[in-house]
Amino acid sequence: MKKMLFIFNPRSGKAQIKNKLVNILDIFTKAGYELTVHVTQRQGDAMEAAFRYGENKDLVVCSGGDGTLNETISGLMKLNEYPDLGYIPAGSTNDFASSLKISKDMLKAAEAAVSGQAYPIDIGGFCEDKYFIYIAAFGAFTEVSYLTPQDKKNVLGHQAYMLEGMKSLASIKSYSMRVECEEIMLEGEFIFGMITNTISVGGFKGLVTQDVALDDGEFEVLLIRSPKTALDLTNIINYMFLKEEPNEYVHKFRTRSLKLISDEPIDWVLDGEFGGARREVSITNLEKKIRIMRKNLK
Ligand SMILES: [Mg+2]
Incomplete structure (x- = not known):
């Protein structure tokens, strides 16, 4: 049996x-x-x-x-x-x-x-000991998602508590970091980052692109630098939530693996749950690691 x-x-x-x-x-x-x-x-x-x-x-x-x-x-x-x-x-x-x-x-x-049919998908490996299925993120817009109590999540839904996070933008925190991967090397102050393997992420419209594949061994990466003026911040938010034009503060790229090194420990969120505070993070795409059952799509 x-x-x-x-x-x-x-x-x-x-x-x-x-x-x-x-x-x-x-x-x-x-x-x-x-x-x-x-x-x-x-x-x-x-x-x-x-x-x-x-x-x-x-x-x-x-x-x-x-x-x-x-x-x-x-x-x-x-x-x-x-x-x-x-x-x-x-x-x-x-x-x-x-x-x-x-x-x-x-x-x-x-x-x-x-x-259904077994469909292989990539899994995100996070620092050897943790995993994520579709998102690893840090910084602004993320705190709320795991600090919001379950009941509130149920009532408000994802978009609403993302927007609730915007109330605290006056106190937005930035992190001094270095980001390394095969394709790119970035240094400076960042307020937000997400490494994803998904077509949709809650209220974020800026990330949604047509050609995301869940089994291509690659992540989509979005990093946002610290804005200098209130207008810059508005442009960033418009980009994130309303899908307006990207700006100089936004970095988008694809990679199979990357490292993020910061001066202080940063709280990470993995698939919407707290993933620990870390100074050094390595993220690797584990290609086609698990097979998920879904309806036959013809
Ligand atoms: Mg992918």
């Missing part, structure tokens, strides 16, 4: 899995799987469960928000062999699900997990 590990976060997205759970388990059972089910109990639990019970499974399915997906993949990465992964989005922020074209209808996503 095929073996599946199903990990779900019962609290994400206003506990929307509650009414769907029986049907989801029925879909898995009908598809011929012997099930191991783990209900996450606290932060970090999805990662532990994926590591502890993921070995020798044919398929691991997780349900929750971006954080649950991140934890599950982080747990799987510690295994010797990686099972295929199914994802049933349930959080208020499911940026990556839309990038992957995974349905927001939980039952359709459950069907795709068992009868």
Whole structure:
């Protein structure tokens, strides 16, 4: 019998899995799987469960928000062999699900997990010990995303709390850093940076480009230098949120790996969750590392 590990976060997205759970388990059972089910109990639990019970499974399915997906993949990465992964989005922020074209209808996503097609995607390796699926970021606009309590996230949604972050722009902090990769070397004061492998990132329109691929071994990088005047800051914000013309403060490029070195520890956010404070960060694209199940796209 095929073996599946199903990990779900019962609290994400206003506990929307509650009414769907029986049907989801029925879909898995009908598809011929012997099930191991783990209900996450606290932060970090999805990662532990994926590591502890993921070995020798044919398929691991997780349900929750971006954080649950991140934890599950982080747990799987510690295994010797990686099972295929199914994802049933349930959080208020499911940026990556839309990038992957995974349905927001939980039952359709459950069907795709068992009868779809395995699609290899790149995983971001962060400093040897952490991973991200679609975004690693620091600086302005990021603090709010992991400091906002879950309930507020559920009510407001992603865009709203991004905009809430703009209230604190008067106190915007800049970081002295050096950024190194094969393509480019930058030095100076930066207020924001994001390394992504996704088609959409919350409210940020400036990053969205047509030709992003999730399996090309490359990240899209966006770095923003400290503005000198209020007008510069307005231009930056317009660029980030309204997709106006880029300006001299904006650096955009692609790379397979990069290093960021700063004078002081910087708080990083990985897939919307706190990723630790670090002075030196190395980020590597692990090409086609995990296969995600999704509906057959013809
Ligand atoms: Mg890519």
